[in-house]
Amino acid sequence: MTATTTLTPPPSSKISLYEASTQCKNWRFSSQQLAHTRASLNEAAVKVIQKTFESHEPGSSNNVSFLNADEEVLLVKLYITKITQLCGLFRFPEEVEATAITYLKRFYLKNTVMDWHPKNVMLTALFLATKTTNNPISLEAYTHHIPKTAPNDVLDLEFLVAQSLGFEFAIWHAHRALWGIWLDIQNLPIISQKLSPDLYDTALGHIRASRLTDAELIYTPSQIALAAFALTLPEIASQWLAAKLPTEVTNLKNVTEDIMLLITAHGQPPNVESVREVDRRLKLCKNPEKVVGSKAYLARKQDEERISEEKRNKKVAESQKFVDEEDVFGNELGQKRQGLVDYDDDDDD
Numbered sequence: 001m002t003a004t005t006t007l008t009p010p011p012s013s014k015i016s017l018y019e020a021s022t023q024c025k026n027w028r029f030s031s032q033q034l035a036h037t038r039a040s041l042n043e044a045a046v047k048v049i050q051k052t053f054e055s056h057e058p059g060s061s062n063n064v065s066f067l068n069a070d071e072e073v074l075l076v077k078l079y080i081t082k083i084t085q086l087c088g089l090f091r092f093p094e095e096v097e098a099t100a101i102t103y104l105k106r107f108y109l110k111n112t113v114m115d116w117h118p119k120n121v122m123l124t125a126l127f128l129a130t131k132t133t134n135n136p137i138s139l140e141a142y143t144h145h146i147p148k149t150a151p152n153d154v155l156d157l158e159f160l161v162a163q164s165l166g167f168e169f170a171i172w173h174a175h176r177a178l179w180g181i182w183l184d185i186q187n188l189p190i191i192s193q194k195l196s197p198d199l200y201d202t203a204l205g206h207i208r209a210s211r212l213t214d215a216e217l218i219y220t221p222s223q224i225a226l227a228a229f230a231l232t233l234p235e236i237a238s239q240w241l242a243a244k245l246p247t248e249v250t251n252l253k254n255v256t257e258d259i260m261l262l263i264t265a266h267g268q269p270p271n272v273e274s275v276r277e278v279d280r281r282l283k284l285c286k287n288p289e290k291v292v293g294s295k296a297y298l299a300r301k302q303d304e305e306r307i308s309e310e311k312r313n314k315k316v317a318e319s320q321k322f323v324d325e326e327d328v329f330g331n332e333l334g335q336k337r338q339g340l341v342d343y344d345d346d347d348d349d
Helices: 022-026 031-056 069-090 094-107 118-132 139-144 151-164 174-186 197-210 221-232 234-244 246-266 272-285 295-324 331-337
Strands: none
Touching: 031 069, 069 094, 069 118, 069 272, 094 118, 094 151, 094 174, 118 139, 118 151, 139 151, 174 197, 174 221, 174 234, 197 221, 197 246, 221 234, 221 246, 234 246
């Protein structure tokens, strides 16, 4: 008789909801990965645009000063501040503002400002965020309050933006984690009196400043929230960390210090004059295929129409071939299939 051994599977290690999210899996990078992604995207875009310039006007790209990756980030940063302004105008909640900013950042990890200007993408990202956060506004009401903006300016890019996001619309935000830590801190034994709400507002201000940086693309929402508290209440933040995560104090302190440095060094709106110069150069180096009315634009439209026409003709030809094709089973069966021949089921009659 052979003994039977029962194998017990090892216990599965539990992961947090955030760790299981698409944000953690697809939108977290190291600083080096971000720099490489942006540099590669910029380099590829410049090559394509140079080729487009040269194909229509040889030598026309020689004197063009193309944007580099850092200048693209600078321009996107300006339009992050525009999202904040528009959210104030419409009185959108914090969730809409934070979500729209995240969408804008992610879009430009897949695309370049030399193809798609941040102004139009920003307007579309914000409108999309109102829908995905369940704070909808009609397109007409939205565009009515934004100068020189028509509904098509938003709708024409909506699918492109959604596609660039991988249709991953749910965002884990640092301001939510901040509120959770704030409530938890109130219950620490060391806190003898209720903390002033002004301190929370100060910490929230640091969260908002972090949105002007790459923090959310590198760190977790809870790490950013902890850094915001450390900038506001350093002693209490350290005590909370020691009480809640005693085995991770050293590591998290190092991470927190990195985030604090990032926020203080880069969490301010960009210099307007610097951005104005970048935007001026963008008008000269923008992909001509995206400039309505240009030779390259018209040529691309003609190519698209030709390809569409060829596809339509191919479908028509295939349909006609099916109709005209001689039935391989013989005329009688073919006629029966078309309902042209009556027949009796009893062959003997």
